[in-house]
Structures are given as C-alpha cells and as structure tokens.
Amino acid sequence: MNSRVTRRSFLQVAGGGLALSVLSACAVAPTAAPGEDGQMAEPVTIQLMFWPVGGERGIESMEKALEPFEAANPDIVVERLATPWGDLHDKFLTTSAGGVPPDVSAVDNYYLTQFASRGILLALDERVDADPNVNDEDYFEAAWNEGVWEGERWSMPYIGSTRVMYFNVDLFEAAGVPRPDEQWEAGEWTWDAFLESAAALTDTSGDVMDTVYGTMADTSMWGGLQPWIWGAGGDELNDDRTQSLLNTPEAVAGYEFCQNLIHDHGVAPTRETTQDVNLVGTGRIGIWASWRGLVMAYRSYDYNWEVVPFPMGAEGKLTLYKGNSMVVAKAGENLDQAWQLCKYMSSQEADAIWITNGGATPRRDNTDVLLNSRPPENNAYFYQPLAEGWAKTIPFTPLWVEWTRSLNPFLDRIFLDNEDVQTVMDEAVVTIDGILQGES
C-alpha cells in the first residue's frame, strides 16, 4: 500500500479535522437529567469567582473552605474562577452584560452599589429571612449593613476588615518611646500622641538606606483618608449622598493633618516613595495604618510588630470598617444552589478560614478564632471597634468610583504640591457635586 502523504492530502485531512473541531465545539453539551427511576440528578455546576488573597495562599484557603462544602453538598460542583482583584470587577461586569456571569462572585464593596443599582445582582432578603441558618446577630452590625443598599440586601459579608494602626515594636523600644498600645490603654493615644511618637522615631539625617520614618501618611480615599476626616469631625457626603462635604472645616482639618505629616513635620515619606518601596517590610516605618489582611505578610518580617486602634481625634474613638461581598448573579440558572454557596462563603465555618488564612476581621460569633490567631497579641483591637460601635462605614453610592477618581488630581495638589487644603477642596467639591447631582 502506498502510504505516502502528499501535501494536498495532508491539507485535506487537516482542513477536514479543523472543520470537525469547530463543529464539535459549537455543539450543545448534553444537559443533566434526573435518572429514569427518579434518583438523584446530575450535580449542578456553580461557578465561583473570587480574588485569591495573598496569591497562592488565597487559592489554598479557598480550597480548604470548599472541601467541606462540596462534601456536604454532593449535588453541587463548584467551578473555581480565581481572578486577580484588578480584573475581577471588569470580568463580572462584562460577563453580566453578556448574560453569562459567574453564579456566585466575590465583589469589593467599592463596586457593590454600582452593580446592585444596575439590577444584575439577586436581592437576598427573602432567602436570608427564610433561612434558619442565617442570623444577622451572628454578624457585627457594620459588616451586616454594608450589604444593604436602598433598603434591599444584595450580598453576604465576606473578608472585611477594620482599619488599625500597626507599629514596629523594635523601633519604639530602640527609641525609648512609649508603646502605642500602652498609650491607648492609658487613654492617651490621641492624634497629638501619634504625632509625637512619629516625630521621635523619625531619623532622616543619615544615608537614605538608614532612613526611618515615624509613619506613612494616608493619601487616598480608597480606604485610607476616611478615619482622619471622620476623626476630625468631618464627613464625605451629606445624608442623601448628593453633595460633598469635603470642604467643611472639619474635613479640611483631617486632610491637613495627613498633609502636614509629610510636608510640615517631615515624619512621613512622600507619597511616591510610599508607593514604590516596601518601607514597612524593610522596617523603616514606625507606625502605619492598614487592614488585617496584611497580617499574613507581616508574620514573615524579621522584626516584632503589634497593633493598636486609630488614635483619638476630635471625635474620640473612631475607625473605618470596610467589608467585601459575596453576591449571587441574578442571571444564573441555579439560584438555589448559588445561594447555598454564597451563604456558606459567609458562614462561621468559612469565616474561620478567612480569619486564620486570609486575614479577615471575624463575624461576631468567631472572635475566639481571631484571638487565637497570633501574632499580633492585640488581636482584640481588630473587632473591638465593631463590637463597641465606633467603626464607621463608607457611604457608598453607584457613583462612588467616579467621584473618588475625580478627586485624585485635587489630592495630588494637596499631598504632592502641598497646596492650601481649603482652596483645593473648595474647587474639588464643585467637581464632585457635578458628578453626584448630574447623574443622581
């Protein structure tokens, strides 16, 4: 037999194969159906999109969480869609527009109202009310309420955190400065005390590689500046969220405090240096604000560190809580199974994993898990603001992303160019109000 393959015959076969491949790819997959004798149906596949907190560690955490869920729910197969935070919201948006969103997804609360207002999320009130396993008293109020917008519940709380101050214990001890947690317990941890401590730790006299800054200034509205604005007695928006209040004397005082840390007192590096270099990791910062999610990274650092609540400003004890959400896409085909997964992601069992592996602030009924997850020793400071009611949440609106983006050039003028805050914010408010009122 002549087995020689000519170019023509090869191309014919290859072309035919390609055509068959295309046709088979377009074919509709057989759907699952109940067995002939009414036995259990084929498992339903539920897509779960999430961002892995801490990369590989986040994927491991999710696997650890899903294992008991899948064992307890043999009728549900969870398809994992690990997606970087930076891509996840675009992906949720575009897949929703295309009518094929993941059944369940993590959503950062910065985006929650934007999505809820567009009607792509399943309202969860009825399911929450009907489910005996979901009890709002198991959650702290701030975390529970953040999933509500315009009177309806759109999400279940998921890996939220309060904003706390971390401090480098070694630097405090070397400088002979009283520890912030001792000052807090003595009721003396105020903005002035914070500034004094930062000034005492700052050493920029030597080589740049030996530089130590007392603190890092918060310069962004995406989580950082709110505690300072609120702490000074200011607010971002009016009650119906149609007008900016960022040029009030109180809000201006909050901005000025952060601005002065860099430009007047010299106890904080420029914003550029803060963004570029891991000053915390290299032990060059005395005290800084951050979320609990950083705990996992900090545990690998070769110096001792601890946490303390935000210093007390004009408003006394106050900090920020910002959570994230687990949502169910309205366009999903298996809403009951999706709800089961969504609910589980917010359950006590899963929450314990987010606390120990992912750095979340706990549910009300999981504080013991947090207390046993050390370091830091001062773990209670993460949930005390929630338990005692002095953690505030951001007044999100569907226009939140747009108005905070529009504020950026004004913040550049404050923190980079050291311009007068009142002048800058008077101009900024006009821009923000235009956005809030033009489309509200």
Next chain:
Amino acid sequence: MFKLRYAQLEELYGWLFVTPWLFGFLAFIVGPMLVSVYLAFTNWDILTPAQMVGFDNFVKLTTGDPLVGQALKVTTIYAGVSIPLQVVLGLILALLLNEKIKAMSFVRTVFYLPSVVAGVAVALLWRWIFSPDFGLLNAGLDLVGIDGPAWLADSRTALSALILMSLWGVGGGMLIVLAGLQGVPTTLYEAAEVDGANSWVRFWNVTLPMISPVILFQTVMGIIGALQVFTEAYVMTEGGPKYATLFYMLYLYQNAFEFLKMGYASALAWVLFAYILLLTLLVLRFSAAWVYYEGVSSKTGR
C-alpha cells in the same frame, strides 16, 4: 456530479483556509466596530438597555469635557516625542550592530532582549527605577551631583519619564532596521566608494534612502501604537499627577469600565480612530518626499 477545475479548487481551498480568520475578523473586529458606531449615539451603562441620545456624546466630548482635550494633548506629546526618539535610536543602534565584530549575535540579543519583556512587569520595574528616594535613576544622577526629581510624582516630569521608559522597547525597532540594512545591496556601497564617497555620504545617499521604507513602516506603526498607550499609565500613574499622564486610552477605559459610560467611551474610541487615521494618512501623504523603493522614488513613481 460536476467537477471543479484546478483553479476553482485552489480558490475553494483558499477560502477554506482563510475562513477561521475571516470568521474571527467579522465576529470580533468588524462586528464590535459596527456595534460601537451605534453605541456612540447612545447612553449605555453596559447592563441596562441603551438609550439613544443623538450626537450628545460627540457634543460633550468636543465642548463639555476638558479632560478629552487634556488626554489628546498628553497622548499627542507622547507620540510626537517618543516616536522620533525610538526611530532615531533604533537606527543608531542598528548601524552600530551592523558592523562585523566578535560576539555580535550576543550583543544584538542583549539589545533586543528588553523589548521581549513588556507590559505590567516592565511598568512595575520602571516604577522602582523612577522612585525619588530609592530609585536607580536618581541614585545614578546623585553620583554626578544632580538632585533627581520625583519623576512620576511631579506633573512636570511624569510624562517625560514615561517617554524615557518607552525607549525600553527600542530593540524591536532596531531589529527591523537591522534587517533593512542587511538588505541594502553591497554593490551600491562599492559603486559609491569608487566614486569617492566617504562614510557619511554613503550613509546619507545610499543607506538612508534604501531603508526609508523601513523607517516609514516604523513611523506609521509607532503612531498607531503610541496613540493607544494604556498599560504604563494604568499601572504606574493612573493618569496623574494632576492628569499629567492621562492618556486617551486610559480615559476611555475609565469611562467604559469604571464609570459605566460605554456610549460615551464608544464616541471617544471613534474620535481616536479618526485621529489615528488622519495622522497616518498625513504621514503616508508626505512620505512621497522621502521614501524610496529599490531606487524608485515614490515622489516621481519612476
């Protein structure tokens, strides 16, 4: 059953093999483009039905949105400075690497290597290089007694920094010019040498005209690429400080996916398309004065 002639069969195969591409082109390029024409005349937030608004989006972007002008200005300056720099630097490098010296393949690879690495990784790397206190660039300037600026944090230097960074990919252009240089017939150089031409005259009257099509290609591709720059600004500056690096594509992206104004973003996209087309046509139109094809001047066609 009818039989196909050989030519018909060949044509059939041609269509068969081009079909996957054709399908992709129609479905994923022409289709979305047509849809975006429609969307440009609507107010559409991606998730709820679009509402027709006539020419409102175009009126707004030409008269009511100062950021469009800023974005066009930033993008045009970037293209206007970075493209000539890239072309000239690519040409110089190619001329140097066209010499016959030891380990030339290795040296060429070294110069080409950076252009292989692109995107977010490079952007992050350059953030560190530009860091005012700890960055490599300012450390180098410090050695010669210059107090370097806060490159990306200063609205006066941020765009310059991104232009400087664009030279990272000059190896790609260098490679194309190098290929062009090696295609220049040696007989032309020999003839010029016989006529007593020195190296500068040989470069000006032989090399440059012979590789002018390559330079034209690089210029056109450079314009198309530079006017669509996105990653650098998205990763490194988010358009700041004070909109100094608000590239057009970044502003378009923000409107489309952050502010959910897909209709407006579509209008922005078509304006950019028209702008790129206009600049490309201008370059092609004026290329007749300086581009030669194998001894035939495109100016005279002879």
